[in-house]
Amino acid sequence: MNNFLVMPMVAPLLTGIILIFLRTNVMLQRILAMVSIVLTAGASVYILERIQLEGILRLDFGGWLPPYGILFVADSFSTLLVLTSSIVTGIVLLYSFASTARAEEKMFYYPFIFLLLAGVNGSFLTGDIFNLFVCFEVMLLSSYALITLGGRKVQLVESIKYISINVLSSWFFLLAIAYLYGAVGTLNMAHLSVRVAEVGQGPLLTVISLIFLIVFSLKAGLLLYFWLPGSYSSPPTAVAALFGALLTKVGIYAMFRVFTLIFYHEPGVTHTLIGVMAILTMIGGSIGALAFQDIRQIVSYNVIISVGFILIGLVVSTDSAFQGAVYYLIHDMISKALLFLLAGTMIYLTGKAKIEEMSGLIRNYPIVGWLFFITMLAIAGIPPLSGFIGKVLIGQGAIEAKAYVLLGVGFLSSIFVLYSLLRIFLNSFWGETIISEDEERPLKKGMAIPVVLLGILTVLLGFGPELLAPYVSDAANTLANPEVYIEAVMNGKE
Amino acid sequence: METLITLLVGVLVTIAVYLLLSKNMIRVILGTAILSHAIHLLILTMGGLKKGGVPLIGDEPASYTDALPQALILTAIVISFAVTAFLLVLAYRTYKETGSDNLDTLRGVNDE
Numbered sequence: 001m002n003n004f005l006v007m008p009m010v011a012p013l014l015t016g017i018i019l020i021f022l023r024t025n026v027m028l029q030r031i032l033a034m035v036s037i038v039l040t041a042g043a044s045v046y047i048l049e050r051i052q053l054e055g056i057l058r059l060d061f062g063g064w065l066p067p068y069g070i071l072f073v074a075d076s077f078s079t080l081l082v083l084t085s086s087i088v089t090g091i092v093l094l095y096s097f098a099s100t101a102r103a104e105e106k107m108f109y110y111p112f113i114f115l116l117l118a119g120v121n122g123s124f125l126t127g128d129i130f131n132l133f134v135c136f137e138v139m140l141l142s143s144y145a146l147i148t149l150g151g152r153k154v155q156l157v158e159s160i161k162y163i164s165i166n167v168l169s170s171w172f173f174l175l176a177i178a179y180l181y182g183a184v185g186t187l188n189m190a191h192l193s194v195r196v197a198e199v200g201q202g203p204l205l206t207v208i209s210l211i212f213l214i215v216f217s218l219k220a221g222l223l224l225y226f227w228l229p230g231s232y233s234s235p236p237t238a239v240a241a242l243f244g245a246l247l248t249k250v251g252i253y254a255m256f257r258v259f260t261l262i263f264y265h266e267p268g269v270t271h272t273l274i275g276v277m278a279i280l281t282m283i284g285g286s287i288g289a290l291a292f293q294d295i296r297q298i299v300s301y302n303v304i305i306s307v308g309f310i311l312i313g314l315v316v317s318t319d320s321a322f323q324g325a326v327y328y329l330i331h332d333m334i335s336k337a338l339l340f341l342l343a344g345t346m347i348y349l350t351g352k353a354k355i356e357e358m359s360g361l362i363r364n365y366p367i368v369g370w371l372f373f374i375t376m377l378a379i380a381g382i383p384p385l386s387g388f389i390g391k392v393l394i395g396q397g398a399i400e401a402k403a404y405v406l407l408g409v410g411f412l413s414s415i416f417v418l419y420s421l422l423r424i425f426l427n428s429f430w431g432e433t434i435i436s437e438d439e440e441r442p443l444k445k446g447m448a449i450p451v452v453l454l455g456i457l458t459v460l461l462g463f464g465p466e467l468l469a470p471y472v473s474d475a476a477n478t479l480a481n482p483e484v485y486i487e488a489v490m491n492g493k494e
Numbered sequence: 495m496e497t498l499i500t501l502l503v504g505v506l507v508t509i510a511v512y513l514l515l516s517k518n519m520i521r522v523i524l525g526t527a528i529l530s531h532a533i534h535l536l537i538l539t540m541g542g543l544k545k546g547g548v549p550l551i552g553d554e555p556a557s558y559t560d561a562l563p564q565a566l567i568l569t570a571i572v573i574s575f576a577v578t579a580f581l582l583v584l585a586y587r588t589y590k591e592t593g594s595d596n597l598d599t600l601r602g603v604n605d606e
Binding site (some may be wrong): 061129133134135141144145148151153157159160163164167168170171174175177178179181182187 | 522525526529533534536537541563569573576577580584585587588592
């Protein structure tokens with residue numbers, strides 16, 4: 001019964017459609033949303049366990065055997081990301097119960113979140129490159145709607161840029177697919193890998209791979225991140241957290257898939273270029289994170305730095321680097337959601353967005369303060385929190401591959417991350433409090449609980465990496481040995 | 495035939511890029527629409543243009559047309575249709591809200 005594989009995409013999709021009809025009944029929407037997200041996460045746990053027992057799973061839609069039909073392929077890498085994105089979406093949903101305005105909740109807020117999740121999970125699971133494009137578009141169209149929801153002036157103006165950029169990148173995606181189909185005559189990713197290996201990755205195929213690189217860099221914010229800070233800082237907190245946690249990660253996932261499975265023959269060209277882009281991304285992100293006063297901008301630039309850091313794992317391509325990248329991806333989804341939620345909570349509590357205008361918040365809101373401190377340490381990679389294990393493994397991989405420049409820039413960027421967040425911490429949480437006792441806004445329980453939950457997750461991930469270790473090493477194994485994936489798709493049992 | 499269509503794609507892309515670089519929002523949206531048409535033609539061309547039968551298993555299996563590019567552009571057309579519709583609504587709403595459809599004046603709006 002491999003049909004189960006479709007659950008992480010179909011459950012959110014159906015929920016999204018059902019919730020459209022329950023527009024006016026917000027309470028019912030919330031309950032259904034939580035039930036569905038628990039089911040989705042549960043389904044991904046089940047799939048993850050089955051992969052451990054049976055190897056990579058595959059679902060051929062309509063019984064068309066590969067390479068002819070569209071198919072879903074679940075390996076540990078994709079399923080771990082599906083699980084993490086479902087959990088993060090669930091917690092962000094909890095937060096939005098407290099933070100989103102009633103009017104927006106009635107304007108299809110929950111349906112759009114579920115359609116977004118369906119697109120994200122679909123992109124992780126698909127084994128067909130055109131299907132990847134379609135899932136990208138499902139995800140992007142819901143993100144367009146979410147970014148404009150509320151219709152404030154700044155949202156509208158930023159979303160025009162965001163949408164134009166994404167339309168262009170979708171165009172490049174189609175261009176790359178068209179040329180790839182013209183060159184090798186297939187769209188199934190495993191079959192593509194076989195065909196590319198047969199004909200050899202000549203200059204033409206390398207150029208096509210570079211077009212893919214442009215597309216995924218635009219989605220992931222690798223070097224081509226100019227659109228990101230503006231559009232991630234304009235929507236409401238919960239939406240921004242979801243974007244920061246999920247959207248760029250899908251681009252990173254696609255990059256890992258394509259450059260470990262299909263275009264791995266010319267690392268001198270493609271991987272070197274990714275390395276240069278990763279270095280420039282980390283430098284640019286660090287400059288941005290230090291340059292701005294607006295919390296949301298600083299947090300958005302932190303997303304960019306981590307994109308550069310994760311891609312070091314792809315550039316060095318050793319087994320431990322892949323493991324590190326998987327750990328770091330999971331950590332990054334959780335901690336970036338947490339960071340965005342904390343920043344949003346701070347703005348909600350003070351009504352200000354600039355760090356100079358806040359002061360002494362820790363006196364009034366100790367939970368927020370200490371959670372921010374923990375998040376800061378986790379993102380900077382201080383043990384025993386969640387960022388540490390990923391950073392160590394990526395660093396180990398970089399040493400094995402003798403990529404010392406990447407290693408240096410990567411770890412230097414961690415210091416800038418620490419400094420930029422420390423700046424927020426010192427300015428906003430320490431010092432004389434600006435809020436007098438009568439003016440103090442109570443911290444809503446609905447905001448505190450999800451943030452604490454995410455905080456617990458980062459700590460758990462840091463203390464118990466052994467829990468995830470079998471899955472992560474399986475994921476890294478598939479990434480390092482594309483034959484495993486090809487074998488499972490082309491010859492594996494139905 | 496392939497050459498002709500490829501040239502047509504080139505012309506369409508040129509027009510689209512010209513429109514995309516203008517300041518007027520409607521022109522940019524029309525540019526994206528033309529751009530997507532260009533890519534649909536390109537996908538069709540990449541599958542090979544030939545006169546063949548319908549792709550049903552029958553007497554002459556060798557002569558049928560590749561159905562895959564047609565399936566692909568069908569999907570891509572629907573998607574670009576939806577995105578263009580969304581962009582048009584967004585442009586209208588932005589014009590209502592800001593009173594301008596000039597992308598230069600919309601730069602760096604800050605209402606907070």
